[in-house]
Amino acid sequence: MPSGGAGADTKRAVRISKFLALVLRHDPAAAGVVLDREGWVEVDVLIRACSAAGRPFTRAELEHVVATSDKKRFALSADGRRIRASQGHSVDIDLGLPAVEPPAVLYHGTASRTLPQVLREGLRPMSRQDVHLSADAATARRVGARHGRPVVLAVDAAAAARAGHAFRVSANGVWLTDRVPPEFLRVLPDTP
Secondary structure, three states, X not given: OOOOOHHHHHHHHHXXXXXXXXXXXXXXXXXXXXXXXXXXXXXXXXXXXXXXXXXXXXXXXXXXXXXXXXXXXXXEOOOOOEEEEOOOOOOOOOOOOOOOOOOOEEEEEEEHHHHHXXXXXXXXXXXXXXXXXXXXXXXXXXXXXXXXXXXXXXXXXXXXXXXXXXXXXXXXXXXXXXOEOHXXXXXXXXXX
């Protein structure tokens, strides 16, 4: 990372991470790249394209962002030559994740203002390709808090799977499904 102190390095890493999320999840054209069907792009191509788009970073900075992201948003291929977002895409890609049996209960965090609609319609992917679920309530609460006063929903994933809903798990442990009907949702009571 460039010199300028740990605070400057951290801010730069956050800026790089946010731009990567934009490019690899939502708008590859923002950097002038094309994702393959599974969301991958060659690292060298990405670095050159981001530099040309006025967002330069080095391979070392990219690897630092991938390695230190608390949410593990990005994954490098086994050979380290390609990169993709782990989940959260609004662009049409197929992560190639197999359906797996979910835990009995998963969790989803949302803002309290959206709760009436969620209880009527269930969980839908909205602008993303999948509904995102957490393996624990604490993570779901943190996600919900990003959007307002958080509400945590327990998802009866075992019953949803028996009813034919497929579940997949991303490289960073986020559970994905196409939707969750309201009959599989229960609001958890507030906890500190």
